Amino acid sequence: MAAPWPQRSRWGGGREGGGWAAGGRAARAAGQMPGLGKPSGQLVMPTFHQQDTTPGAPGRLRRSREESSLRCRSRVLMASLSRALRVAAPCLRRSPAQGPGLRPLASGAGPTIEKSVPYQRTLKGAQDPSAAARGPSRPLPSTASVVVIGGGSLGCQTLYHLAKLGVSGAVLLERERLTSGTTWHTAGLLWQLRPSDVEVELLAHTRRVVSRDLEEETGLHTGWIQNGGLFIASNRQRLDEYKRLMSLGKAYGVESHVLSPAETKALYPLMNVDDLFGTLYVPHDGTMDPAGTCSTLARAATARGAQVIENCPVTGIRVRTDDFGVRRVAAVETEHGSVQTPCVVNCAGVWAGAVGQMAGVKVPLVAMHHAYVVTERIEGIQNMPNVRDHDASVYLRLQGDALSVGGYEANPIFWEEVSDKFAFGLFDLDWDVFAQHTEGAIRRVPVLERTGVKSTVCGPESFTPDHKPxxxxxxxxxxxxxxxxxxxxxxxxxxxxxxxxxxxxxxGRPEKDMHGYDIRRVCGHLRFHHSLTDHSRWIRERSHESYAKNYSVVFPHDEPLAGRNMRRGPLHEVPHP
Ligand SMILES: Cc1cc2nc3c(=O)[nH]c(=O)nc-3n(C[C@H](O)[C@H](O)[C@H](O)COP(=O)(O)OP(=O)(O)OC[C@H]3O[C@@H](n4cnc5c(N)ncnc54)[C@H](O)[C@@H]3O)c2cc1C
Structure with missing residues (x-):
């Protein structure tokens, strides 16, 4: 039967073998999950080492005890360093060398500094400000074979691929300008290896499109930068996971190498490798540019006969019932007229729930804040690969001669009232939430302790109950x-x-096995019961857990802790004999 609610969250420690950073996160997470309902019992999950009963385990257990005592000492050291930094923070902030507006990453709470994306070119300023008032960027057609709603990454990619498959008369309607939702402020990281063969293929295709196809078709560079990717393993389970990823990559032609700490140091001299078990280096990973990617996709799609119409919010979906009683899409309504169509694609990002409501379709996702900060210049960082430190739940993206530092917190902030006026927007960064990443980031690249933060980027992103699209x-x-x-x-x-x-x-069907992403896994009788897709507390709590566990090791048969007992099977109450 379903386990009762945990009194203290043990996600980090239980899933990641009590890793140094993981332990810290678990401790912080304990009692800090306001969205996860009222605890009603105690579930103490064994640590990974305790679960290990395979031959040779006693040796590993001894080793793990030594490691954990070492880690305890390190944690104490790190705690005093953090305390010292907090005390020193006001002085650090006043340092004239940092210049106005810069604050070191290590400092604690303080005034919010500039909010701005680190891109030289965005589509925000690429339009005459009075254009929006004049209405749609081009006349609305009366009919369309397909209407794509939303001009972010997904809308532009879908339109481009429809056009490539020979669909004529496809139209993309964007409320404001292309990229103006979440896409404009993305970090744009592209890692080719994930623990699923289908996802490895999906990622490979994106990489092909942005690094080769679009340039060949349009002669335009999308802004793709191939600086490589480096995954950090600070415990043995993580390194084992990376070895599995490397094997998977081999089957799909993705070059990757498991590096020793010394080899990692040679590749990334600014990195602290003292606590590492190893790393996974993927030389052809890289970084996407949001404006460059979306504008080039739009250019390539329109060259094949598709239409992109900006400043045109969709306000309704007209539905008809056919002779067999089946509900079908009939038209899309906008403030500037309607477009008759048999097919609509909802690519409206965090607004997808509102667009779904127009058609009576449930879209089980929630909007949350996700953030990164951009540092000032760091000597010696140029040309370094992007870094994903899963155990610290932190990523470091190369940003020219600086870094963008982001991560996933155990206590993310929900965007409770998704505004339809939000375009090219950013939230104020909540340093109390974000500060939990500084320790991990500084431990990995110590120069960050003395590096100022130039700007913050905190925006909305959608999350789902099982962390799948x-x-x-x-x-x-x-x-x-x-x-x-x-x-x-x-x-x-x-x-x-x-x-x-x-x-x-x-x-009428995808080419790959997309079962894991198919909305019917949620709504039909497949994985989740349809009664749950209307259950806002279940969606919220499960999505919260999926955000917090974004970087956790993926173990087989993992069962989420959130949302338990909200729907019970018929045998739930049957007593054990
Ligand atoms: C800080 C941050 C960092 C990130 N970093 C990465 C990363 O490194 N790598 C990565 O892969 N992903 C990253 N992501 C996630 C990624 O950016 C998003 O998943 C992606 O941009 C979402 O694209 P989208 O097209 O689904 O949504 P959006 O970009 O939000 O597009 C939806 C569009 O729909 C439009 N719209 C809404 N309602 C209507 C309507 N009624 N009518 C017409 N148009 C409408 C909106 O105006 C918007 O332009 C990051 C996200 C954040 C917040």
């Missing part, structure tokens, strides 16, 4: 497709998923 035709309405809920991976998955969505629409 929502795709495919909605079971409630024929002709209504979803391409949303991307859990902070909508840039890197965009190309692969756009291609699958286009195939789904044209051929």
């Amino acid at each position: 929502l795709m495919g035709e909605a079971p409630e309405l024929r002709g209504f497709y979803l391409g949303c809920g991307f859990n902070s991976a909508g840039m890197m998955l965009g190309g692969g998923c756009g291609q699958e969505l286009a195939h789904w629409i044209v051929h």
Whole structure:
């Protein structure tokens, strides 16, 4: 039967073998999960080492005790360093060498500094400010074969792939300008290896589109930078996971290398490797540029006959019932007229729930804040690979001669009232929430302790109950497709998923096995019962857990802790004999 609620969250320690940073996160997470309902019992999960009963385990257990005593000492040291930094923070902030507005990453709470994205070019300023008032960027057609709603990563990729499959008369309607939702402020990281063969293929396709296909078709550079990717293993389980990823990559032609700490130091001299078991280096990983990618996708799609119409919010979806009593999409309504169409694709990001409501379709996702900060210049960081330190839940993205530092917190902030006026917007960064990443980031690249923060980037992103996107035709309405809920991976998955969505629409099914992303896994009798997709507390609590566990080791048969007992099977109450 379902286990009772945990009194103290043990996600980090239980899942990651009590890793140094993981232990810290677990401790912070304990009692800090306001969205996760009222605890009603105690579930103490064994640590990974305690679970280990394979031959040779006693030796490993002894080793793990030595490691954990070492880690305890390190934690004490780190705690005093953090205390010292907090005391020193006001002085550090006043240091004239940092210049106005700069604050060191190590400092604690303080005034919010400049909010701005680190990109030289965005599409925000690329339009005459009075254009929006003049209405749609081009006349609305009266009919369309497909209407894609939303001009972010997913909408642009889907339109491009529809056009490539030969669909004529596809139209993209964007409320404001392309990229103006979440896409404009993305970090744009593309890692090619994930623990799923289908996802490895999806990622490979995105990489092909942004690094090769679009440039060949349009002669334009999308802004793709191939600086490589480096995954950090600070415990043995993580290194084992990376070895599995490397094997998977081999099968799909993704070059990767497991490096020793010394080899890692040679590759990334600014990195502290003292606590590392090893790293996984993927030389052809890289970074996508949001404005460059979306504008080039739009250019390539329109060259093949598709239309992109900006400043055109969709206000309604008209539905008809056919002779067999089946509900079907009939038209899309806007403030500037309607477009008759048998097919709509909901690529509206965090607004996908509102667009779904227009059609009576449930879209189980929630909007949360996700953030990174951009540092000032760091000598010697140029050309370094992007870094993902899973055990510290932190990523470091190369930003020219600086770094962007981001991560996933155990206590993320929900965007409770998603505003339809939010375009090219950013939230104020909550340093109390974000500060939990500084320790991990500084431990990995110690020079960050003395480096100022130039700007903060905190924006909305959608998260789903099982951390997988929502795709495919909605079971409630024929002709209504979803391409949303991307859990902070909508840039890197965009190309692969756009291609699958286009195939789904044209051929009635995706080309790859997309069961894990199919909306019917949630709504039908597959994985979740449809009663849950209408259950806002279940969606919220499960999505919260999926955000917090974004970087956790993926173990087989993992069962989420959130949302338990909200729906019980018929045998739930049957007593044990
Ligand atoms: C800080 C941060 C860092 C990130 N870093 C990465 C990363 O490194 N790698 C990665 O892969 N992903 C990353 N992500 C996630 C990624 O950026 C998103 O998953 C992706 O941009 C989402 O694209 P989208 O097209 O689904 O949504 P959006 O970009 O939000 O696009 C939706 C569009 O729909 C439009 N719209 C809404 N309602 C309507 C309507 N009624 N009518 C017409 N148009 C409408 C909106 O204006 C918007 O332009 C990050 C996210 C954040 C917040």
